[in-house]
Amino acid sequence: MSRGDARDRLIQAAIDLIWTSSYGAVSVDAICERAQVRKGSFYHFFASKDDLVVTALDTHWSTRRPVLDEIFSASRPPLQRLQRYFAHLGERQGEVRERYGRVLGCFHHAIGSECLQKPTAVAAKAQELSLALRRYLETALRDAQAEGSLPASDPVASAKSLFAFVTGALTQARVHDDLELLRQVPRTGWLALGMAGPPESAA
Amino acid sequence: MSRGDARDRLIQAAIDLIWTSSYGAVSVDAICERAQVRKGSFYHFFASKDDLVVTALDTHWSTRRPVLDEIFSASRPPLQRLQRYFAHLGERQGEVRERYGRVLGCFHHAIGSECLQKPTAVAAKAQELSLALRRYLETALRDAQAEGSLPASDPVASAKSLFAFVTGALTQARVHDDLELLRQVPRTGWLALGMAGPPESAA
DNA sequence: GGAGGAGATGACTGTTTAGTCAAGTTCGAG
DNA sequence: CTCGAACTTGACTAAACAGTCATCTCCTCC
Numbered sequence: 001m002s003r004g005d006a007r008d009r010l011i012q013a014a015i016d017l018i019w020t021s022s023y024g025a026v027s028v029d030a031i032c033e034r035a036q037v038r039k040g041s042f043y044h045f046f047a048s049k050d051d052l053v054v055t056a057l058d059t060h061w062s063t064r065r066p067v068l069d070e071i072f073s074a075s076r077p078p079l080q081r082l083q084r085y086f087a088h089l090g091e092r093q094g095e096v097r098e099r100y101g102r103v104l105g106c107f108h109h110a111i112g113s114e115c116l117q118k119p120t121a122v123a124a125k126a127q128e129l130s131l132a133l134r135r136y137l138e139t140a141l142r143d144a145q146a147e148g149s150l151p152a153s154d155p156v157a158s159a160k161s162l163f164a165f166v167t168g169a170l171t172q173a174r175v176h177d178d179l180e181l182l183r184q185v186p187r188t189g190w191l192a193l194g195m196a197g198p199p200e201s202a203a
Numbered sequence: 204m205s206r207g208d209a210r211d212r213l214i215q216a217a218i219d220l221i222w223t224s225s226y227g228a229v230s231v232d233a234i235c236e237r238a239q240v241r242k243g244s245f246y247h248f249f250a251s252k253d254d255l256v257v258t259a260l261d262t263h264w265s266t267r268r269p270v271l272d273e274i275f276s277a278s279r280p281p282l283q284r285l286q287r288y289f290a291h292l293g294e295r296q297g298e299v300r301e302r303y304g305r306v307l308g309c310f311h312h313a314i315g316s317e318c319l320q321k322p323t324a325v326a327a328k329a330q331e332l333s334l335a336l337r338r339y340l341e342t343a344l345r346d347a348q349a350e351g352s353l354p355a356s357d358p359v360a361s362a363k364s365l366f367a368f369v370t371g372a373l374t375q376a377r378v379h380d381d382l383e384l385l386r387q388v389p390r391t392g393w394l395a396l397g398m399a400g401p402p403e404s405a406a
Numbered sequence: 407g408g409a410g411g412a413g414a415t416g417a418c419t420g421t422t423t424a425g426t427c428a429a430g431t432t433c434g435a436g
Numbered sequence: 437c438t439c440g441a442a443c444t445t446g447a448c449t450a451a452a453c454a455g456t457c458a459t460c461t462c463c464t465c466c
Contacts, residue, residue, distance in 0.1 A: 006443080022317050024227020028424060038445055043425065045443095113374050114225050114317050127378065160375070160384050161391040168371020171316050172363070175330065181363055188364040192395045209413080231454060241415050246455065248413090 007045045009035040014056040019107050020100055023053065023114050023122070053111070054125045060107050061129050072136045078143035079150070082193075085136075086186040089166065093173060093182055103182075105174030106133075109167050134163045141193075150193065158193070165192055210248045212238040217259040222310050223303055226256065226317050226325070256314070257328045263310050264332050275339045281346035282353070285396075288339075289389040292369065296376060296385055306385075308377030312370050337366045344396075353396065361396070368395055 013035035017026045028049050032042050046052040071084045093103050104110070112126030138159035144150035166185070173181045216238035220229045231252050235245050249255040274287045296306050307313070315329030341362035347353035369388065376384045 021319060022227060024225060024317070027422075029422080039425085040427080040446075041444055043427095049424070110316070112378055113313070114227070116224060116378070130378070157387055160381075161372070161387050164371040164375045164384065165368040165391075165395070166371070167375065168367040168369070169364070171374065172367045172370065175316055175319070175333070178363075181367065184360055184364050188368075188395055192368070192391055230452075232452080242455085243415055243417095243457080244413070246457095252454070 006035065006037045006041055010037055010042060010045060010052060011056050011059050014052050015060055015107065016100070018053070018056070018111065019104050020102070023111050050122050053122050057108050057111065057122075057125045057129060061132075068133070068136055072140060074143075077149075078140045078147065081140045082137070082144075082189070083186065085140075086189045089170065089185050090179065090182040093170070093179060097177075097179060103173045103177045103179055105170035106167065109170065110174070113171075130167075134159055137162055137166075162189065162192060165189065209238065209240045209244055213240055213245060213248060213255060214259050214262050217255050218263055218310065219303070221256070221259070221314065222307050223305070226314050253324050256325050260311050260314065260325070260328045260332060264335075271336070271339055275343060277346075280352070281343045281350065284343045285340075285347075285392070286389065288343075289392045292373065292388050293382065293385040296373070296382060300380075300382060306376045306380050306382055308373035309370065312373065313377070316374075333370075337362055340365055340369075365392065365395060368392065 010031060013031045014026070017030060017034060028039070028042060031052070032039055042052075046055065067088070068085075071088055072081045076084070093105070097103050108126045108129040111122065112130055115123045115126065117123055138155055141150065141158050141162070142155040145152050145155060165188070169182055169185050173179065213234060216234045217229070220233060220237060231242070231245060234255070235242055245255075249258065270291070271288075274291055275284045279287070296308070300306050311329045311332040314325065315333055318326045318329065320326055341358055344353065344361050344365070345358040348355050348358060368391070372385060372388050376382065
């Protein structure tokens, strides 16, 4: 990493600090100090604090995307995709807890619910990523209905409800630092879809 | 309201401003300006910004509590309580939208997920109120299981999951200003409890 | 009417904030 | 060696920030 060394450190510092507290509570100075980068360098790489945060959101998403692509692979039966995703939530936050000492939930969701309309660019990026995530669910539900393994209904509305449950569980887990709650997600998730449990082949 | 006139305006201004944006984005000056109260008066009534916010949380809760007490009245069949609450979510946020021009979700939940550990007093108060709300669900679930209208399970864990879904739906509705999502809550809520729909007598 | 307290006021302090800038250093290509 | 571009640096600004304070204005009770 010769090129973008300080830049990368700034991005990582922003992710660490904002994720563990909040957008509004983290200052440029704090990010610089953690990244061991001077103020002038910050503004060499980024036009503003918001510019860095948008970049941080993109960077973080680019690390999650391949994982989601694998979980929601079209070569996998649609219900098995959901089963893997439900299980992934708990596993992933377990890793987060080991690294940050605390369950932190979803990075861009935490930012998105804090920055409603305030800094347009940040809010727009957070919403964009939330929508991208929801589309994984939507596709899996549509595929499941197409193959008849899930009762027919509006897949967009169903994905919205399921997504609300997932983000709610992640946020509650974050607030109460409660990993156990996420381990309940698979059970309740299937119920919310109108099913008693996961398909036999997916367990 | 002879006593506490300016004080009340400060509390209301804090609720309005923080609810429509966020804790971190609202300054004491902004609150004072909206309340038409001078800085000195602010600190005559409140020891600090956090002190006002804690008071605002309590004040707001005290307006919601009688409504919840009515909805979750023990003289009502437990499943009917849940049905009423599910329906209430959409109605209430409809009112909020009319008043504030936007769906805002749950006030103390928005603050609670933003202020994780930072200002101890604010975070503690927000968590206290979240817990109080969750207990309404817990009691209803316990009563429903006791009378056999809901399959037996751990009511605490079930309440956590149901509460995660409700807060998730409120937050999604807030972020996307989407009232329609909340209107789906009754349907998905019953599913998540392992029921096909509300009891006949409750509809 | 006078004493005293609750409340109002605006100017004030010191700190933190985001963002700027001119003068540096480093380093690879020509 | 030299030139320029990428990068670094620390001092700087102006605004916003939370919080303070002496002084004033009421209103109430004696």
